[in-house]
Amino acid sequence: MSTFPLVLAAGDPIEHLAPHPITTFGPVVFTSHMLMLLLSAVLMATIFIVAARNYPLVPTGTRNLLDTLLEFVRSTIARPILGEQTDRYIPFLWTLFFFILINNVLGFVPLDAFLAVSVGHQNVFGAATASLSVTAGLATLVFFAIHAAGVFQQTRLQVHQGRSVLTAAPFGVAFYLYRLVPHVPGVIGVILFPLLLVLELVGTVIRAFALAMRLFANMMAGHVVMVTVLLMIPTARGLASVGIAVPTVIGCIALSLLELFVAFLQAYIFVFLTCLFIGAVIKGEH
Amino acid sequence: MKAFAFFSLAVVVLIGGAAECALGRRAAPVEAEAESWTGGVLWFAALVNLAACWLAFIPFGVARVRSSGLMFEMALAAVPIRLLLACGALLWGIWHGPWPAMPLMLWMVIFYLALLAVETGWMIRLMHAENEQRAADRPTVRDGSCKR
Numbered sequence: 001m002s003t004f005p006l007v008l009a010a011g012d013p014i015e016h017l018a019p020h021p022i023t024t025f026g027p028v029v030f031t032s033h034m035l036m037l038l039l040s041a042v043l044m045a046t047i048f049i050v051a052a053r054n055y056p057l058v059p060t061g062t063r064n065l066l067d068t069l070l071e072f073v074r075s076t077i078a079r080p081i082l083g084e085q086t087d088r089y090i091p092f093l094w095t096l097f098f099f100i101l102i103n104n105v106l107g108f109v110p111l112d113a114f115l116a117v118s119v120g121h122q123n124v125f126g127a128a129t130a131s132l133s134v135t136a137g138l139a140t141l142v143f144f145a146i147h148a149a150g151v152f153q154q155t156r157l158q159v160h161q162g163r164s165v166l167t168a169a170p171f172g173v174a175f176y177l178y179r180l181v182p183h184v185p186g187v188i189g190v191i192l193f194p195l196l197l198v199l200e201l202v203g204t205v206i207r208a209f210a211l212a213m214r215l216f217a218n219m220m221a222g223h224v225v226m227v228t229v230l231l232m233i234p235t236a237r238g239l240a241s242v243g244i245a246v247p248t249v250i251g252c253i254a255l256s257l258l259e260l261f262v263a264f265l266q267a268y269i270f271v272f273l274t275c276l277f278i279g280a281v282i283k284g285e286h
Numbered sequence: 287m288k289a290f291a292f293f294s295l296a297v298v299v300l301i302g303g304a305a306e307c308a309l310g311r312r313a314a315p316v317e318a319e320a321e322s323w324t325g326g327v328l329w330f331a332a333l334v335n336l337a338a339c340w341l342a343f344i345p346f347g348v349a350r351v352r353s354s355g356l357m358f359e360m361a362l363a364a365v366p367i368r369l370l371l372a373c374g375a376l377l378w379g380i381w382h383g384p385w386p387a388m389p390l391m392l393w394m395v396i397f398y399l400a401l402l403a404v405e406t407g408w409m410i411r412l413m414h415a416e417n418e419q420r421a422a423d424r425p426t427v428r429d430g431s432c433k434r
Contacts, residue, residue, distance in 0.1 A: 163352070170344060174345035177363050178362050190362070198369075
């Protein structure tokens with residue numbers, strides 16, 4: 001059997017994106033998406049550790065590229081929003097940006113196709129950010145980071161006012177929760193407080209949910225469109241297949257370029273919104 | 287604060303006792319079903335809500351001792367703390383099965399709303415007391431502490 005359809009895609013576009021079990025560790029099923037996450041984590045650690053160890057006075061090559069990207073995240077995304085507190089949160093934002101970016105880009109590398117051609121195995125690699133579980137995990141991390149940033153900010157303010165850390169900690173938590181709700185003066189404010197609180201709490205959950213859905217939907221849609229377009233080629237027979245294959249391949253190249261842009265754009269949007277949410281809890285009244 | 291603690295305890299005991307009497311008597315022939323809606327579940331929800339209510343007022347207690355200017359803010363902050371504690375306990379209940387947790391959910395909501403009413407009333411009183419205190423502390427022309 002020819003490996004052509006295997007290389008192009010699996011039988012249906014969703015099959016291509018779904019997580020596939022590779023092995024099991026006790027009750028934990030190790031899937032293709034987990035492998036991709038592990039691979040991107042190892043890749044990221046290797047690249048950055050090697051780049052950080054070789055620190056030339058004038059950066060060149062890979063170091064130059066990394067410096068540009070790191071500076072872009074710090075100066076263009078984080079600093080206008082977080083201001084003086086940028087450096088406190090930038091390690092988290094950098095990690096988030098590069099982890100999402102590497103996962104997005106790795107999703108376009110046809111690792112699975114190479115494996116199918118060379119060894120005959122399929123569904124070992126996949127696009128991790130095209131999985132809702134992965135994006136939901138990232139969004140959960142952001143959800144907790146936002147609230148932790150708010151609590152730490154309020155605790156720091158209490159410590160600045162001369163309170164001991166032990167006294168400032170309960171005040172920090174309480175003040176953060178109190179400031180979640182917009183201030184309404186008077187008796188009506190006291191009565192409305194629980195209702196507004198529920199709205200605000202639901203709002204914070206929805207923000208994280210929207211982050212997860214946005215990344216997942218954008219990455220999944222790109223892969224599905226490309227695989228669907230590619231699947232047109234095996235459906236044609238004879239001379240017609242040439243007529244279909246040429247525009248399909250050209251279209252796929254154009255779509256791949258667009259998807260590469262979207263991979264960067266989605267990493268940017270995820271980190272930008274995370275910055276906005278953190279900025280809102282550490283700076284504003286609300 | 288003592289009055290609030292006493293009043294919240296009284297409300298919980300009253301609602302729990304009344305519900306126990308009413309439901310226990312009405313559903314006597316079908317005891318197994320009645321037990322799932324009263325007894326342990328009812329008092330567990332009451333205990334959790336009361337404990338959450340009192341725990342949520344720890345920052346208020348600290349503010350009362352250390353800095354009285356923050357008392358009203360800390361009293362309002364007790365609302366989200368209590369909500370999170372009650373929701374945590376409810377989620378723990380639901381984790382063991384959504385359908386057996388239905389009576390627990392019902393009682394949690396009833397006790398939560400009852401204590402919310404007590405809490406809101408107490409906070410309005412606290413706000414009025416603070417406003418009166420502030421008005422009394424403000425310098426006036428009549429007592430000579432402020433120039434005309």
